[in-house]
Amino acid sequence: MTSTVTPADTRSTQPEFNKLSIVGFVLAFFISIAGLIVGIVALAQIRQRGERGKGLAVAAIVLSVLQIIGSSIWLVVRLQS
Incomplete structure (x- = not known):
């Protein structure tokens, strides 16, 4: 008997994206x-939460800083002048 792996079983969950970094x-x-500041x-x-x-x-x-x-x-x- 062979076991088949479904795509749902192989899906890895990635950490959430930090929204403040986008803002x-x-x-x-x-x-x-x-x-x-943001x-x-x-x-x-990101460092605390691992996002x-x-x-x-x-x-x-x-x-x-450059601006x-x-x-x-x-x-x-x-x-x-």
Whole structure:
């Protein structure tokens, strides 16, 4: 007698995707300080809960920091001229 494996038996459950990492990534393009804060919170939640979305959270933090630095440089240059 042979045993057949159904697709339902082989399906592995992946951890849930952290929604704050998505929100932080989107906010990083529009409101950089909010994107930075939400990205940091999302990264902490991902580490605690073992969720997915670490790449988006890191991207939100990096984009936010770069945008804040770029805006600061632009403001200093603009005010000096």
